[in-house]
Amino acid sequence: MSFKLVWQLSIRNILRHRRRNLMLFAAIAVAVTGVSSMNTLIRGMQYGMMDTAVENMTGHIKIHAPGYRDDPNIQKGFALDEDFEPPVPAEDMLGWAARIRIPAVIMSERETRGVQIVGVDPSAEAISFIGDVPIEGDGLESTDDGRILIGRELAIQLETEVGRRIVVITQGIDGRNREKGYRIVGTYDAEGTALEKMYVFTGLSSLQGLLDSEDVTEVSIRLVDEPKRLTFKQLLVGFFSELAVMDWLELEPMAAAMFIFADSVIYIWFALMMSALTFGLINTLITSVMERVKELGMVRALGMPKRMVLIQVVVESTIIMAVGVVIGLIGGYLVFLTIEDGINLGAFAEGMEMAGIASVLVPVLRWDDFILVAWLSLLLGILASLYPAWRAVKVQPLEAMRR
Amino acid sequence: MSNTVVKCEKVEKTYQKDSVPVYALRGVDFEVNAGDFVSLSGPSGSGKSTLLNVIGGLDRPDSGEVTVDGVALSGLSESELTELRLRKMGFVFQAYNLIPVLSAQENVEFILQLQGVPQAERRERAEAALESLGLADMSHRQPGELSGGQQQRVAIARSIVSNPVLLLADEPTANLDSGTTEDLLGLLRRLNEQENMTIVTATHDPIVMSYTKRQVHLRDGAIERDALAA
Numbered sequence: 036m037s038f039k040l041v042w043q044l045s046i047r048n049i050l051r052h053r054r055r056n057l058m059l060f061a062a063i064a065v066a067v068t069g070v071s072s073m074n075t076l077i078r079g080m081q082y083g084m085m086d087t088a089v090e091n092m093t094g095h096i097k098i099h100a101p102g103y104r105d106d107p108n109i110q111k112g113f114a115l116d117e118d119f120e121p122p123v124p125a126e127d128m129l130g131w132a133a134r135i136r137i138p139a140v141i142m143s144e145r146e147t148r149g150v151q152i153v154g155v156d157p158s159a160e161a162i163s164f165i166g167d168v169p170i171e172g173d174g175l176e177s178t179d180d181g182r183i184l185i186g187r188e189l190a191i192q193l194e195t196e197v198g199r200r201i202v203v204i205t206q207g208i209d210g211r212n213r214e215k216g217y218r219i220v221g222t223y224d225a226e227g228t229a230l231e232k233m234y235v236f237t238g239l240s241s242l243q244g245l246l247d248s249e250d251v252t253e254v255s256i257r258l259v260d261e262p263k264r265l266t267f268k269q270l271l272v273g274f275f276s277e278l279a280v281m282d283w284l285e286l287e288p289m290a291a292a293m294f295i296f297a298d299s300v301i302y303i304w305f306a307l308m309m310s311a312l313t314f315g316l317i318n319t320l321i322t323s324v325m326e327r328v329k330e331l332g333m334v335r336a337l338g339m340p341k342r343m344v345l346i347q348v349v350v351e352s353t354i355i356m357a358v359g360v361v362i363g364l365i366g367g368y369l370v371f372l373t374i375e376d377g378i379n380l381g382a383f384a385e386g387m388e389m390a391g392i393a394s395v396l397v398p399v400l401r402w403d404d405f406i407l408v409a410w411l412s413l414l415l416g417i418l419a420s421l422y423p424a425w426r427a428v429k430v431q432p433l434e435a436m437r438r
Numbered sequence: 439m440s441n442t443v444v445k446c447e448k449v450e451k452t453y454q455k456d457s458v459p460v461y462a463l464r465g466v467d468f469e470v471n472a473g474d475f476v477s478l479s480g481p482s483g484s485g486k487s488t489l490l491n492v493i494g495g496l497d498r499p500d501s502g503e504v505t506v507d508g509v510a511l512s513g514l515s516e517s518e519l520t521e522l523r524l525r526k527m528g529f530v531f532q533a534y535n536l537i538p539v540l541s542a543q544e545n546v547e548f549i550l551q552l553q554g555v556p557q558a559e560r561r562e563r564a565e566a567a568l569e570s571l572g573l574a575d576m577s578h579r580q581p582g583e584l585s586g587g588q589q590q591r592v593a594i595a596r597s598i599v600s601n602p603v604l605l606l607a608d609e610p611t612a613n614l615d616s617g618t619t620e621d622l623l624g625l626l627r628r629l630n631e632q633e634n635m636t637i638v639t640a641t642h643d644p645i646v647m648s649y650t651k652r653q654v655h656l657r658d659g660a661i662e663r664d665a666l667a668a
């Protein structure tokens with residue numbers, strides 16, 4: 036069978052109705068531009084949510100002692116070797132941090148609040164939000180730093196400020212309370228989020244000293260590529276056979292649910308936009324077949340096989356779709372370039388931060404999303420052509436020519 | 439000794455029109471030999487087109503057998519009939535002969551493309567066919583840029599380019615003026631005489647009959663007269 040002939044007939048038939056097909060190209064292109072640029076925003080929102088969840092002390096993968104999550108305290112800690120390094124290749128790891136994170140009560144002269152006290156090695160915390168938030172006063176200097184860094188919102192609630200002293204009560208390794216006075220080294224600004232009220236930071240060694248323990252309660256690992264988390268989780272499960280190894284989706288079920296929801300939104304959005312379009316395409320193809328009935332009857336009479344008639348209509352549809360999709364994807368890419376720096380959600384932002392969505396929405400372009408849109412559209416192009424193609428195949432030569 | 443290209447035996451075809459049977463062919467026995475140039479004439483509704491279509495494998499008789507070039511058509515599936523039309527027959531219809539989006543030359547090449555003839559040979563043969571019908575200058579025109587007579591000539595070029603065993607033409611001149619009709623018939627006669635092309639054409643037109651070697655007259659779905667020209 037001559038594919039060249041099929042191709043030639045398809046192209047010529049498309050060119051025969053320039054205006055009609057231009058409208059169709061435009062409609063497909065606009066829809067694909069809409070879908071693909073919207074996808075970059077949905078991805079941006081999704082990744083923003085993930086980053087927030089991951090930076091919120093979680094990391095991509097986290098290791099706890101079993102039972103820690105139900106009852107977090109230093110007795111549910113575990114020891115790390117002096118020279119411990121996670122068994123993840125350095126080039127795949129953005130960083131890792133060992134911490135103690137346990138509940139504590141914090142008191143100023145005026146107020147008392149429940150918080151989580153986190154003992155950190157400040158040099159390792161580039162992987163969490165505390166590594167890059169603005170700080171009023173100073174940050175912690177080392178793992179031996181015996182001062183405390185608290186959230187701005189918490190400082191307001193405690194009616195205290197940088198340089199003043201507060202008292203922390205928490206449980207030691209023996210189950211008894213420890214109490215320690217701290218000087219506030221600085222207050223951090225996490226854009227008014229709940230984090231500011233939840234976490235207070237001090238040096239890890241210093242906190243271990245207070246608790247009379249050499250243990251940590253968690254190791255958090257941040258990867259370069261989020262999708263590789265499953266591979267490395269496997270690896271870590273083998274390495275820490277006694278401990279619980281979890282990824283961020285397990286640790287942050289809300290964020291995980293939103294993350295998965297965003298994936299389906301992309302498909303739903305695609306389905307909505309493209310199905311409307313597909314009816315337009317089907318309609319155009321039927322029109323194009325119906326007005327060619329005499330011609331189709333004639334070529335069938337001359338000896339053109341049915342399957343070639345069928346393929347010709349399918350190819351015609353696919354070409355129309357492909358042209359529209361290519362223009363649309365270029366459009367989507369251009370839209371992405373113009374909003375690449377992010378869209379300021381401004382007034383909406385206040386409410387949305389609660390859901391872990393940043394106030395500036397930075398679109399994320401994933402080529403596999405573009406490729407998916409392209410393939411699904413072409414598939415739709417083929418599906419849309421099946422009915423019109425069947426109509427074309429059904430044409431009886433004599434009947435058609437007698438009309 | 440002439441070998442038989444078409445053989446119709448007791449061919450019957452009945453149509454239902456508003457549940458009234460219309461007898462289009464009533465037991466037609468008919469043979470065409472290689473090198474024949476036959477006109478089928480008769481009043482409107484006498485069955486000329488039906489007979490041509492049955493011979494061309496475009497329609498199936500209700501009973502009887504049609505054999506073309508030794509092949510019994512009743513034994514063929516629809517796709518085998520399509521293949522047979524492509525390989526063995528040339529068709530010229532009254533109208534809508536050409537694909538409007540292809541040039542004259544591409545229309546002629548179309549058949550060869552369907553047959554899978556390689557491009558270089560295709561081009562050569564199409565050019566030769568157009569040339570022999572005096573269409574060399576028109577080969578790049580679209581059908582819409584050709585007169586009715588020129589379009590019919592392109593259709594003839596297309597129908598002979600594949601060297602069919604049989605050329606079937608249903609009222610090929612019905613839309614043409616008498617001058618153009620005579621031109622076209624001259625071409626057909628030349629094809630018949632020089633290339634020994636077997637041609638069967640249905641017509642109303644006495645001019646056409648005067649050009650053919652053999653005139654078959656139909657009436658009410660039966661052959662009334664079958665005469666060789668003097």
Ligand SMILES: Nc1ncnc2c1ncn2[C@@H]1O[C@H](COP(=O)(O)OP(=O)(O)OP(=O)(O)O)[C@@H](O)[C@H]1O
Nearest residue numbers: 453454455460462481482483484485486487488489
């Ligand atoms: N598809 C059909 N359905 C019903 N009746 C048909 C059909 N095709 C042909 N007929 C009838 O069969 C008879 C023969 O028709 P046919 O077309 O063969 O005649 P014809 O000799 O070619 O006539 P014309 O000179 O008008 O072309 C006519 O009565 C016609 O009405």
Ligand SMILES: [Mg+2]
Nearest residue numbers: 486487488640
């Ligand atoms: Mg007729």
